[in-house]
Amino acid sequence: EAQVTQNPRYLITVTGKKLTVTCSQNMNHEYMSWYRQDPGLGLRQIYYSMNVEVTDKGDVPEGYKVSRKEKRNFPLILESPSPNQTSLYFCASSFIAADTQYFGPGTRLTVL
Amino acid sequence: AQKITQTQPGMFVQEKEAVTLDCTYDTSDPSYGLFWYKQPSSGEMIFLIYQGSYDQQNATEGRYSLNFQKARKSANLVISASQLGDSAMYFCAMREGLIYNQGGKLIFGQGTELSVKP
Numbered sequence: 260e261a262q263v264t265q266n267p268r269y270l271i272t273v274t275g276k277k278l279t280v281t282c283s284q285n286m287n288h289e290y291m292s293w294y295r296q297d298p299g300l301g302l303r304q305i306y307y308s309m310n311v312e313v314t315d316k317g318d319v320p321e322g323y324k325v326s327r328k329e330k331r332n333f334p335l336i337l338e339s340p341s342p343n344q345t346s347l348y349f350c351a352s353s354f355i356a357a358d359t360q361y362f363g364p365g366t367r368l369t370v371l
Numbered sequence: 372a373q374k375i376t377q378t379q380p381g382m383f384v385q386e387k388e389a390v391t392l393d394c395t396y397d398t399s400d401p402s403y404g405l406f407w408y409k410q411p412s413s414g415e416m417i418f419l420i421y422q423g424s425y426d427q428q429n430a431t432e433g434r435y436s437l438n439f440q441k442a443r444k445s446a447n448l449v450i451s452a453s454q455l456g457d458s459a460m461y462f463c464a465m466r467e468g469l470i471y472n473q474g475g476k477l478i479f480g481q482g483t484e485l486s487v488k489p
Contacts (some may be wrong), residue, residue: 301481302477304477356469357469359421362416363415364415365437365446367414
């Protein structure tokens with residue numbers, strides 16, 4: 260089944276404890292992206308990757324890192340999480356940037 | 372200025388009836404794409420339908436159709452024969468042409484919560 264997977268789906272952590280949210284797609288998509296969804300603010304792009312060679316910041320990259328060592332995976336790294344990073348996180352992918360983006364199931368993160 | 376506006380925070384529809392969810396957009400880019408996504412209470416974001424700015428015909432996908440009025444900058448979603456499982460939040464989104472949008476970013480509206488009554 261063609262899909263985007265994220266792990267974990269739910270995570271409660273404490274301030275400053277490094278964490279990684281994994282994202283993997285099995286559709287051979289070049290483009291991958293991370294969004295966060297917050298009440299009243301909607302969905303905002305954190306980072307994107309056009310392909311394994313190109314990764315860049317979105318609208319709200321502060322406090323996050325990403326890597327794209329292989330086409331299928333695009334992990335989101337929070338080196339020192341803070342409570343304002345409590346959010347619902349989505350990974351998305353598409354064949355190319357100009358194509359329809361398909362979203363993963365979301366990761367609900369709470370930072371205490 | 373809001374790039375995507377969804378003016379209906381919440382809507383009710385009777386089961387088996389049709390419903391229209393409004394979306395207006397604002398862009399000066401001649402090339403753009405418009406999307407509708409569904410977010411049920413479980414939280415996932417499900418792609419429903421896509422309309423390109425150069426598409427001559429309105430997009431349709433099963434019970435979903437997109438009423439695209441380019442001059443009015445509107446891209447309303449029409450759901451025919453509503454089902455109880457259609458109860459969810461619906462988001463309209465736009466991706467501007469890659470000349471202005473190097474990141475392939477989707478810009479989302481605030482969403483419309485649809486409730487289908489039995």
